[in-house]
Amino acid sequence: MSSSPNNSVVSPEKIAFLHRNINAWFRAHARDLPWRAADRSGWSVMVSEFMLQQTHVKRVLPVWETWMERWPTPADLAAVDSSEAVRAWGRLGYPRRALRLHAAAQAIVEKHNGEVPSSYEELLALPGVGSYTAAAISVFAFGNRATVVDTNIRRVFGRTVRGLALPGKSLTAAEMRLAESLMPDDLEESVVWNAATMELGALICTAKSPRCEECPVSSGCAWIAAGKPEADYVPTGQAWAGTDRQLRGAMMAVLREATGPLPAELLTSGGRVDFAFPQEVAAAVQKLQKLNSPAEQLQRCFAGLLADGLAKQDDAGRVSL
DNA sequence: AAGGCGTGGTG
DNA sequence: TCACCAAGCCT
Structure with missing residues (x-):
């Protein structure tokens, strides 16, 4: 067990401060999204997570609605040709996600009796499900205790704990360890925490112009305390024309x-x-x-x-x- | 392990 | 207006 200088050790007091304020903020400000409704299923959450990979909520909403109406269970999707999935995907982007969701539905029918599995390991084995999506489904659909780390959460921890404007380009092992160390012990609090930190990053602690005035933990934010230093790297823009x-x-x-x-x-x-x-x-x-x-x-x-x-x-x- | 993979809302 | 970049995954 070695410790790198990048390891952030956070005091119990600060962790408690973050838990209390971010979870309270979420309970008051969480968006009312259909895949968060009481009648959600493993499948409805799974479909939302696939569509939300690199795509904003606003664009996902209408496609998710029609998708769930047409294919309310994995078996419904698995029964049609994959081309149907790709066409229904519409202009969401990254159409290979539709192919992978279709393949995942077939795997669920064949290997899981048509039920979306609840464990991180079983989810991770499905096509198109990586570490983020496996944790997200396990937590948001089934209420398990797993550490969810997405780009929003990385940015929130990067700022509040590490004092950085932006996290690095790729997720590091040290970052993953930090996220795990910040997880509430209590199961129900941990579920809220995963959703709350993600929501904070999506609505308040945004990449471009964060709304620090509305942030529930601005008084304890390491980035603000450091004077909001610039990011130490320049994100390279995504080329598009002619590609x-x-x-x-x-x-x-x-x-x-x-x-x-x-x-x-x-x-x-x-x-x-x-x-x-x-x-x-x-x-x-x-x-x-x-x-x-x-x-x-x-x-x-x-x-x-x-x-x-x-x-x-x-x-x-x-x-x- | 760096780079390919869509699309459009937003500041 | 037009870059920027978003609830990643796979190879």
Whole structure:
């Protein structure tokens, strides 16, 4: 057992201060989200967690509603083709999440008798479920005691405890140990704590312009005490224009709008393509062609979609989700 | 283990 | 307006 200089040892008094104030704040200010309702299920929480990976609540809400209405249990989703899941995913982004959620539903049917497992280890074994999502489902759906660490929680602890404007680019073992050391011993308090610290990071202790005036622990915040120093690194912006991601997104939009198989040339040709399709497909194709991507990039991205299972090609070479 | 992977709300 | 970046996961 070695100790690094980065290890933050927090006094019992400060931990109690954080527990008391953040949990009280949450009990007064928690958003009324449907996946937090009393009638939530393991599945409803699981669907929300998949959709919330790198996507804000506001955009998730309507898709989650229609998803849960259509597929109220894992078995309902597992019974349809994965392309249905990808289309229903709509414009949420990262459509491979839809594929993984579908695969996870099938695994739940096959290995867990159709019931979402409650243990961290069993959840972690499901497709698309990593350490964050496994802990989140175990805690928020089943009320277990597990340490949830997401980007919000990392930022809250980074500021209040470590005095940093922003946590590092990737989660470290020391950070994970710190989060565990801050967990309330009491089961019910620990469940609230996980949700409360995340909510504080999402609503108050935000990345860009935190609302410290409204923060319940500003009086004990190490970052404020240090004079709000700048982050010691500059986050590198995410490139977009001209990237494969943009092109893949445009191709996926075409496939989502299509009601049947499409000529592959519609996706892989950089030039004009004669076609007579519904307005929506035509518009999506126009956007794709407007990118004016080189043929080599079109081919690469198209092959990527096929390899990822997001698109399928029939014997005649026609493409669909 | 660093980098790929969508999309759009927001300051 | 237009960068920024968000309840990560996987390889």
